[in-house]
Amino acid sequence: MGNIKQDAMPVIRDVRDFDHRSGNLLERLVFNFRPLFMLLMALATVVLGFMAVTRLELRPSFEKMIPQSQPYIQNFLENRASLRGLGNSVRVVVENTKGDIFDPEYLDVLKQVNDQLFLTEGVDRAWMKSLWSPAVRWTEVTEDGFQGGPVMPDTYSGQPEQIEQLRQNISRAGIVGSLVASDFKSTMLIVPLLDKAAAGGQRINYHAFSQMLEEQLRDKIEYAGDSAARKSGVEGSGHYKVRVIGFAKLMGDLIDGLIQVMMFFGLAVVTSLIIIYAYTRCVRSTLLVVGCSLIAVVWQLGIVAWLGYAIDPYSVLVPFLIFAIGVSHAAQKMNGIMQDIARGTHKLIAARYTFRRLFIAGVTALLADAVGFAVLMLIDIPVIQDLAITASIGVAVLIFTSLLLMPVALSYVGVGAKAAERALKIDNRAEKHKGFGKLWDALDRFTTAKWATGAVLVAVLMGIGGYVVSLNLKIGDLESGAPELRADSRYNRDNAYITQHYALSSDLFAVMIKTAPEGCLNYKTLVLADRLAWELQQYPGVQATASLVNAVRQITAGTYEGNPKLNSIQRNQDVLNYAAQQASVNSPELFNTDCSLMPVITFLKDHKAETLDAVVAIADKFAKENSTEDRQFLLAAGTAGIEAATNIVVREANRTMLLYVYAAVTLFCLITFRSWRATLVALLPLVLTSILCEALMVAMGIGVKVATLPVIALGVGIGVDYALYLLSVQLHFQRQGLPLSQAYRNAVSFTGRVVGLVGITLAAGVVCWVWSPIKFQADMGILLTFMFLWNMLGALILIPALSYFLLRERAPKRGSVAATETTESTERPGMSHAVTTSE
Structure with missing residues (x-):
């Protein structure tokens, strides 16, 4: 070890003895013009920080959550104008906790809610439904023919006879279970939303919409003005309760949760400060490491805002990762400079030495990090592509902050003398098999036959076991409600109430039947629509179906005094035309204006992965067997239809993404090592971690969906x-x-502490997500923490064990990246992961 540690880079105590013309062009530009460089960095930080503060928005989008090039989604988007109410909507339930809905005071409250929602910007008013909506009508057959009208009497003023009339109208309209709860204690308002607000043309601000629901409805009605009680999360104890579900409310609750998550970012910063200080015992360098990493986050957010991107509940997690990665790279620079200063080198020269050793290696490392982000661009879901772009921007920023700014800043402030001496003593003790040396000795055992064989066998058994468990990994949601939020969140409690008290769920799956104008009234088309509905109803996960066929049957029978023999689809076109004319008044959502499109709507019991897969299989098989030039059966619309399409894309992208990320990392390792055996040694621990991560997802009941799909690629x-x-x-x-x-003993003694520091720092940056009110963020925190720590252990244990079998007597060819570094360039415990040529 003593010979190895001979210094190839001389100890220079006076900067006047240093050749400032040495080093590559980038080093000379940065270090020979340090004041100008620091000024430019400060100006960039101020400008980008201003942009981040003034322009950055939290702006979730319904369209960005769906894979817009997926065939089902394309079918939905092409026919969206004819499918009002089957896309983005909110359901609001007003409950009377001390009575039923036939209470004049309750009906007045319901009218207030109806009017507030009707006047809210972004609401598709023509398709809004509630007891107070004129479009919600009743129909009955009498001796004189059909009679009907709005469910809420036109002359309603709260009189007992009018309340009784309302009771009869509800019964005749058949809306119990859909708009009226089965126990008559609450009613529902269905509120479809437009893509863009009608007035200004801008996209709906979901957070503002959610806040409106809280302030104008819950605060005033459920909490009687006590907004503090509402913010505490407990349900109001008043006379009425307001329950809300739907994409807009979910996004609003997620954004509220993200505002709380900002506290976790502060916790990650404090944790990193503690870890770095415990490692260095140097205040100035610790603050500098964390400060440069925070600057990277500021730059990233500023550039994202400058390019016009917004932060959503998924990409908001990226700054955590960028900060953690920045801390790990900055710590490497700090450690290298600390070692040189401890040996007597001037702080400016030590900074230049470290830059020479680690810049190319650092860029290489960031390229490896970028691979995990870049492959996410291949996934055809805009919200994940935005995540990939914002993360790539963050990785690019780290080149300037962690690789350039950090060593230049350290050339000014240096490190504490005591901290440098302490680091040198730790290394000397390790050489004498004391302190860290004992750990290095233990790890060195894995290069022997007995320990290597045992480690590999254990890894193989874990891999087999993990693979068997991972076969049960599901795509999509595994629970009812919104898995993005905690099970006890207000949103999921509201969803549970609505599911329990209403017969028809909000999980709608619609098959669109597209024909020529007036073609949906063709006898054959109606018969096929009826057959499709019947086949869907045979699946236990289906509650009910609805289509124009139901209305045609009822109206036809009603036309003939309710004769049950005529409760059918008649071949007579005039009869069908009359039925459709009547249906257009009471149920206009069942077909479009020119009768060229009608949906077969299926109400599902839940939106779990198994339910969606089964329904898609039934509908897809029927569509393939019965679609012709005259009529096409197109999947799929409705909330469940959109989620089913998203699950299909996620299923396809899951393996494709892993294939691409491993292919890219394999190519990267081959270029770095110029050895397929070394590449195998590097990749096999990663493969094991990926398998075990999927097994962990199964054990924790986490499905693969938009929120969790990026985790394994990032890991x-x-x-x-x-x-x-x-x-x-x-x-x-x-x-x-x-x-x-x-060789392994020397390598681990040089880099072992840095490997441990990086693993712990990365894990510390995400482990605090476990306490997030956002469930998918907590899940991602657990999975990423597991992958970061397990990859660290895999590298320390499996690399020597695999090397025993694959690299014991083989060295890489000369001329490779790994073979071109001088001995001195690998002598620092702070060395980066790729050994590079110094100038």
């Missing part, structure tokens, strides 16, 4: 750093002729 892209830290240095020493045991 692989960032996790490969650990292998590169150790393996490149190990291969260098093996090329020098050292046996595997000694």
Whole structure:
């Protein structure tokens, strides 16, 4: 070890003895013009920080959550104008806790809610439904023919006889279970939303819409003005309760949760400060490491705002990752400078030495990180593509902050003398097999036959077991309600109430039947629509179906004094035309204006993955067997239809994404190591971690969906750093002729502490998500923490074990990236993961 540590870069105590013309062009530009460089960095930070503060928005979008090029979604978007109410909508339920709905005071409250929602910007008023909506009508057959009218009497003024009339109208309209609860204690308002607000043409602000629901409805009605009680999360104890579900409310609640999540970012900063200080015992360098990482986050958010992107509940997690990655890279620079200063080198020269050793390696590391983000662009879901773009911007920013700004700033402030001496003592103790040396000795055992065989066998058994468990991994939601939120959240409590008290759920799956104008009234078309509805009803997960066929049957029978023999689809076209004319008054949502499109609407018991898969299979098979040039059966509309299409894209993207990320990382490792055996050694621990992560998802009841899909790709892209830290240095020493045991011993003594520091820092940056009120963020925090820590352990244990079988007597060819570094360039415990050529 003593010979290895001979300094190839001389100790220079006076900057006047240093050749400032040395180093590559970038180093000379940065360090020879340090004041100008620092000024430019400060100006960029101020400008981008101003943009982040003034322009950045939290702006979720319904359209960005769906894969717009997926065939089902394209069918929905092409016919969206004819399918009002089957897309983005909100359902509001007003409950009377001390009586029933036939209470004049309750009906007045319901009218207030109806009027407030009707006048709200972004509401599609023509298709809004409630007891107070004129479009909600009753119909009955009498001796004189059909009679009908609005469910709410035109002359209603709260009189007992009018209340009784309302009771009869509700019964005749058949809306119990849909707009009226089965126990008559609450009623529902169905509020379809427009893509854009009608007045200004801008997209709906879901957070503002959600706040309106809270302030104008819940605060005034349920909490009687006590907004503090509402914010506490408990349900109001007043006479009435307001329950709301739907995409807009879900996004609003997620944004409210994200505002709380900002506290977790502060916790991640404090945790990183503690970890870095515990490692360095140097206040100035600790603050600088965290400060440069925070600057990276400011730059990222500023550039995102400048480019016109917005933050949504999914991409808001990216700054956490960028901060954690920035801390790990900045810590490497700090550690290298600390070692040189401890040996007597001037702080400016130490900073330049570290820049020479680590810049190319750092860029290489960030490219590996970028791979995990870049492959997400291949997933045809805009919200994930936005996440990939914002993350890629963050990775690019780290080149300037962690790789350039950090060493230049350290050249000014240096590190504490005591901290530098302490670091040197730790290394000296490790050389004498004390302190960290004992840990290095324990890890070195995995280069022997017995320990290597045992480690590999255990890994194989874990991989097999994890794979068997991972076969049960589901695509989509595994629970009812909104899995994005906690089970005890107000939203999920409201959803549970509505599911329990209403016969028809909000999970709608619609098959669109497209024909020529007036073609939906064709006898054959109606018969096929009826057959499709019947086949869907045979699946236990279906509550009921609704289509124009139902209305045609009822109206036809009613026309003939309710004769049950005529409760059918008649071949006579005039009869069908009359039935459709009557249906257009009471149920205009069942077909469009020119009768060229009608949906077969299926009400599902839930939107779990199994339910959606089964319904899609039934409808798709029927569509393929019965679609012709005259009529096409198109999947799918409705909330459940959109989610089913999203699940299909996620299922296809899940394996494709892993294939691409592993292909990219494999190519990256081959270029770095120039050895397929070394590439296998680097990749196999990552594969094991990916398998175990999927098994963990099964154990925790987490399905693969939009929120969790990026996790494994991120874990692989960032996790490969650990292998590169150790393996490149190990291969260098093996090329020098050292046996595997000694080569790994040297590599782990140089980089082991940094590997541990990076693993712990990355995990600390995301582990606090576990306490997030947003369920999918908590899930991502658990999975990413597992992957970061497990990849670290895999690198420290499996790399030597696999090397025993694949690299014991083989060294990489000369000329490879790993074989071009001088001995000195690998002598620092702060060395980066790729060994690079110094100038």
